[in-house]
Amino acid sequence: xxxxxxxxxxxxxxxxxxxxxxxxxxxxxxxxxxxxxxxxxxxxxxxxxxxxxxxxxxxxxxxxxxxxxxxxxxxxxxxxxxxxxxxxxxxxxxxxxxxxxxxxxxxxxxxxxxxxxxxxxxxxxxxxxxxxxxxxxxxxxxxxxxxxxxxxxxxxxxxxxxxxxxxxxxxxxxxxxxxxxxxxxxxxxxxxxxxxxxxxxxxxxxxxxxxxxxxxxxxxxxxxxxxxxxxxxxxxxxxxxxxxxxxxxxxxxxxxxxxxxxxxxxxxxxxxxxxxxxxxxxxxxxxxxxxxxxxxxxxxxxxxxxxxxxxxxxxxxxxxxxxxxxxxxxxxxxxxxxxxxxxxxxxxxxxxxxxxxxxxxxxxxxx
Amino acid sequence: xxxxxxxxxxxxxxxxxxxxxxxxxxxxxxxxxxxxxxxxxxxxxxxxxxxxxxxxxxxxxxxxxxxxxxxxxxxxxxxxxxxxxxxxxxxxxxxxxxxxxxxxxxxxxxxxxxxxxxxxxxxxxxxxxxxxxxxxxxxxxxxxxxxxxxxxxxxxxxxxxxxxxxxxxxxxxxxxxxxxxxxxxxxxxxxxxxxxxxxxxxxxxxxxxxxxxxxxxxxxxxxxxxxxxxxxxxxxxxxxxxxxxxxxxxxxxxxxxxxxxxxxxxxxxxxxxxxxxxxxxxxxxxxxxxxxxxxxxxxxxxxxxxxxxxxxxxxxxxxxxxxxxxxxxxxxxxxxxxxxxxxxxxxxxxxxxxxxxxxxxxxxxxxxxxxxxxxxxxxxxxxxxxxxxxxxxxxxxxxxx
Ligand code: SF4
Ligand code: SF4
Numbered sequence: 001x002x003x004x005x006x007x008x009x010x011x012x013x014x015x016x017x018x019x020x021x022x023x024x025x026x027x028x029x030x031x032x033x034x035x036x037x038x039x040x041x042x043x044x045x046x047x048x049x050x051x052x053x054x055x056x057x058x059x060x061x062x063x064x065x066x067x068x069x070x071x072x073x074x075x076x077x078x079x080x081x082x083x084x085x086x087x088x089x090x091x092x093x094x095x096x097x098x099x100x101x102x103x104x105x106x107x108x109x110x111x112x113x114x115x116x117x118x119x120x121x122x123x124x125x126x127x128x129x130x131x132x133x134x135x136x137x138x139x140x141x142x143x144x145x146x147x148x149x150x151x152x153x154x155x156x157x158x159x160x161x162x163x164x165x166x167x168x169x170x171x172x173x174x175x176x177x178x179x180x181x182x183x184x185x186x187x188x189x190x191x192x193x194x195x196x197x198x199x200x201x202x203x204x205x206x207x208x209x210x211x212x213x214x215x216x217x218x219x220x221x222x223x224x225x226x227x228x229x230x231x232x233x234x235x236x237x238x239x240x241x242x243x244x245x246x247x248x249x250x251x252x253x254x255x256x257x258x259x260x261x262x263x264x265x266x267x268x269x270x271x272x273x274x275x276x277x278x279x280x281x282x283x284x285x286x287x288x289x290x291x292x293x294x295x296x297x298x299x300x301x302x303x304x305x306x307x308x309x310x311x312x313x314x315x316x317x318x319x320x321x322x323x324x325x326x327x328x329x330x331x332x333x334x335x336x337x338x339x340x341x342x343x344x345x346x347x348x349x350x351x352x353x354x355x356x357x358x359x360x361x362x363x364x365x366x367x
Numbered sequence: 368x369x370x371x372x373x374x375x376x377x378x379x380x381x382x383x384x385x386x387x388x389x390x391x392x393x394x395x396x397x398x399x400x401x402x403x404x405x406x407x408x409x410x411x412x413x414x415x416x417x418x419x420x421x422x423x424x425x426x427x428x429x430x431x432x433x434x435x436x437x438x439x440x441x442x443x444x445x446x447x448x449x450x451x452x453x454x455x456x457x458x459x460x461x462x463x464x465x466x467x468x469x470x471x472x473x474x475x476x477x478x479x480x481x482x483x484x485x486x487x488x489x490x491x492x493x494x495x496x497x498x499x500x501x502x503x504x505x506x507x508x509x510x511x512x513x514x515x516x517x518x519x520x521x522x523x524x525x526x527x528x529x530x531x532x533x534x535x536x537x538x539x540x541x542x543x544x545x546x547x548x549x550x551x552x553x554x555x556x557x558x559x560x561x562x563x564x565x566x567x568x569x570x571x572x573x574x575x576x577x578x579x580x581x582x583x584x585x586x587x588x589x590x591x592x593x594x595x596x597x598x599x600x601x602x603x604x605x606x607x608x609x610x611x612x613x614x615x616x617x618x619x620x621x622x623x624x625x626x627x628x629x630x631x632x633x634x635x636x637x638x639x640x641x642x643x644x645x646x647x648x649x650x651x652x653x654x655x656x657x658x659x660x661x662x663x664x665x666x667x668x669x670x671x672x673x674x675x676x677x678x679x680x681x682x683x684x685x686x687x688x689x690x691x692x693x694x695x696x697x698x699x700x701x702x703x704x705x706x707x708x709x710x711x712x713x714x715x716x717x718x719x720x721x722x723x724x725x726x727x728x729x730x731x732x733x734x735x736x737x738x739x740x741x742x743x744x745x746x747x748x749x750x751x752x753x754x755x756x757x758x759x760x761x762x763x764x765x766x767x768x
Pocket of ligand 2: 485
């Protein structure tokens with residue numbers, strides 16, 4: 001695996017996006033959520049990417065339009081886009097949480113020099129009405145984008161992009177499956193996952209396929225699972241490894257949740273198939289309402305299967321969906337004999353001193 | 368202004384609503400805890416009695432119980448950054464403390480995301496706690512108006528939901544009963560709209576401070592005869608007051624429009640501050656959400672009408688829509704200014720208000736101000752700061768009146 005390329009993209013995602021657009025001559029199609037199928041943006045002749053949160057102390061453009069009580073994913077995205085130095089051709093917003101909704105409508109009202117089109121997904125899963133609505137929602141998104149850009153989606157490009165992006169997701173899923181145990185250390189896996197959000201899909205596959213090799217010795221430590229929103233930077237994982245955490249399982253928006261989607265087979269219309277796959281995916285985030293406690297059970301099962309001794313919930317401050325699930329998840333993990341801790345990420349790229357101490361205390365307690 | 372007689376009557380109605388749920392339960396009827404934007408008509412038509420935790424949280428806050436209750440929820444691991452209505456309500460569930468005596472536990476809960484994403488999680492927590500079914504209506508967000516596809520999706524869900532409710536209630540669905548309830552709701556909404564519109568008169572006999580209190584029946588007893596009677600009486604009372612020269616604010620000198628939920632922990636002080644400054648808060652986007660709910664009594668397709676009405680709700684639309692609504696209210700009610708309550712508890716309602724302020728001023732010429740507070744968590748409300756921000760604003764708009 002060409003870790004250098006991945007590292008460069010993960011450490012400077014904005015630089016990587018600029019370079020990618022410059023090289024191809026195409027503007028960027030930027031999405032904010034791993035629920036957004038980037039292949040659709042590729043097929044509209046855009047460089048499709050998920051805009052990752054970029055941790056910084058200040059966001060002058062974002063803070064001018066959004067109050068302080070918003071998660072840093074949304075604050076950072078607003079800031080980057082409103083700053084105006086990225087060549088953006090389309091902003092692909094997605095429903096989900098209230099903050100993400102606000103982001104879409106703020107950007108549109110502020111005027112960002114590019115169309116802002118929203119993919120309005122259902123929030124329920126596990127029922128046929130929602131799957132159908134997912135397909136319709138994506139078709140609606142394509143119609144609006146067509147009208148906004150004045151050009152059509154290229155179906156042939158869509159099919160190719162669908163396959164290549166799916167391959168990328170499969171490779172990433174494989175990395176997460178083996179993370180820590182014989183596979184790469186977590187910091188390298190998360191480097192790949194963050195890079196995957198912004199890299200050209202073909203380049204990503206090449207980088208992932210090139211002779212896999214770890215750039216560092218396997219990490220020894222207490223086996224833990226990481227759960228939560230977007231990983232702001234691989235530095236946070238490096239910080240955890242440095243104090244003796246061996247991350248062996250994942251449930252994050254950047255990681256397995258982004259990588260898990262597989263296109264629904266047996267549906268002729270590729271847009272419908274992709275739309276259905278957004279709702280039919282095996283892992284969902286907490287913005288979706290599932291029957292029973294499927295998501296919590298999945299996290300507990302994964303933690304147990306991967307023999308994790310603790311789950312580190314890495315939540316953004318002001319992220320309501322994750323904050324809602326934390327007490328129930330903590331309880332469910334406790335019942336399964338797995339400890340847990342909630343860390344609140346905000347503007348910092350790495351672990352804060354306070355969080356480091358809290359994790360160290362947890363590790364000591366585990367022994 | 369002397370207290371409205373309707374306030375006392377309404378307090379009685381809220382107490383009676385709890386007694387009513389107890390009596391209904393004793394008679395074997397089902398009780399549902401529901402969100403304020405839920406299509407309760409389908410429950411009522413099935414003989415299910417609705418109870419509104421949001422309203423209950425507002426009552427707990429107005430009675431000064433919020434701090435203890437939110438702290439109880441935080442003690443259970445829920446973040447201080449979550450909606451305070453949720454935290455108050457959960458605190459009440461956990462401690463059993465409520466100003467309304469003993470609450471009747473739900474047989475089911477019904478939530479609908481037309482007001483925010485919080486409620487889907489809040490009501491799931493409630494359903495888990497009481498081990499009851501959670502019925503959920505997913506209403507797609509839209510910029511300005513729902514599409515026919517959206518309406519179709521909501522209609523399909525509502526059909527399922529109506530059947531589920533009938534099953535839980537042990538009844539069979541009756542279109543006739545549903546239409547009767549819808550018509551009662553429509554009458555209530557019309558009367559509520561008339562009540563709010565009295566504030567167009569100059570000076571205003573009624574302001575949003577009163578509306579925030581008087582909205583309880585339309586939110587939590589919609590579709591009932593007692594609500595409709597209550598608003599008829601309120602309209603009468605307002606007419607009588609006006610004839611006697613009694614107005615909401617003495618010597619009214621300026622008018623403002625309010626955006627967002629009331630600041631319950633400082634409701635009285637703020638009302639006094641507005642009165643002392645001779646400023647009338649003549650309209651708001653919150654209480655008006657119910658008067659602008661367009662129910663239809665389509666005899667062929669009552670469910671379709673409900674789907675349309677409950678999807679087309681102000682909080683289910685984007686900021687452009689809100690800008691239009693506030694600008695429209697400013698014009699309709701002749702306001703010189705508008706106050707945007709940046710409510711830390713409610714992201715759906717609040718995020719992006721800086722832009723709303725700019726745009727509304729650009730469109731209407733009215734002056735705007737964003738004030739930071741919280742509808743229910745007293746720890747996020749500082750009346751002295753609010754006073755310091757609002758007093759010069761009032762002077763400015765009075766000059767421009
Ligand atoms: S889910 Fe949480 S972290 Fe993600 S955008 Fe919403 S509030 Fe932010
Ligand atoms: S206050 Fe806001 S977040 Fe809370 S329940 Fe109401 S609409 Fe939802």
